[in-house]
Amino acid sequence: MVTVHNFTYGVFNPALGYLMSCLGAFLGLRCVTRARVHEGRAKALWLSLAAVSIGACGIWVMHFIAMLGFTIPGQSITYNVPVTIVSMLIAIAVVGAGLFIVGYGDGSLARLALGGLVVGIGVASMHYLGMAAMIMPDTMSYNPVLLALSVVIAVVAGTVALWIGTWVRGIGATVGASLVMGVAVSGMHYTGMAAMRVHHGAMAAMHGGGASPVAFLFPLLLGISVLTLIMTLTITMSPSEEEVREDIAMRERMELLQQRAASGEPRLRQRSGGIHW
Structure with a gap:
């Protein structure tokens, strides 16, 4: 089994990933509070903005920033760009689906559980699809117990996020809820990483191509900065x-x-x- 490092740069990546997760959760929850008092297109728009905030910034970006700290000594890792982009779209779509299931429902526990299940399985799928996007000469496998635990954490986190979005009001409560959601998302990610096993093997012929993590960095930071600015201005002015x-x-x-x-x-x-x- 190959030795891997999840914290190559110390606490920098997990700390930054956690902060971005909290920021995405905060913006998303503020959008949900706006959606609660609107109907029709306005409600759908606010829920869609919440899905982008939580799915893209709060979940997918956290995953990507954390993966910048993942290295295998002596090897280069690149990423399949189309697969990576699809993983981001999945994160946005499943969060949006969960928000719409609960936001347009009757407030029942059954709707909340269904929405949480959709979000949780979707977030786990995003994580493992993002892992599958890595291009390297070795093969990966997963510890089934830890893999299952990561999915359970994702489902619980998704359900809690939807419940929070339904009931939390006020800036202080939203900040507290965002910190909790950041812990849940980070916990799911690193549980999934702990489940991964890398083996010397048989993909050397396929190794090559893709984009390096650094190649993602500038457009990622630029895109997230613009998105965060737009979301902040939209919420502040509304x-x-x-x-x-x-x-x-x-x-x-x-x-x-x-x-x-x-x-x-x-x-x-x-x-x-x-x-x-």
Whole structure:
């Protein structure tokens, strides 16, 4: 079995990956709070933005940053770019599916469990597809117990994330929930990495091609920086959940006053002294 290093640069990669996971979770949860007070296209848009935030920034980017710290002494590792991109799309799609299952459901535990199962299995699939995208001269296998544990962690993390998105309100609660989600996502990733076994072998003829991890770094940081800026500006400039609720309540009061005024118009013509409620 080949010796591998998951922490080549010390705590830098896991710490940065955790921070990005928390950031993606925070932005995504703020989008979910906006979705709770909207209907129609606006609700679908906010849930879609939440899926991109959590799936791309909170999960996929965390995986990629952590993988920058993965090395095999004496070997170069490259990545199949199309497969890597597909893994990102899977992360966004499954988080979106879970959010829509719960967001458009009746709030039942069955819907929450279904959404969590979809998200968890999807996130695990993203992780192992991302691992399969590695191009190297050796072969990989997985410890079945640790692999199963990583899937269980992913399902639990997905369910908790959807539950948090349904109930958490306020900046403080969102920050706390984001920290918990970051731990869950990182825990799933490193459990999956602990399950991996690398063996000398038989893929030397296939080795070559692909993109190096560093080749991903600049476009990744640029893309995530732009995405984070756009998401932050969008959330900051949009009305908060409380402001939207207050606006809805104000409009309902105005409509009620108009209805009462309209119903009192005949009496206004018949009696002096103004409108009688």
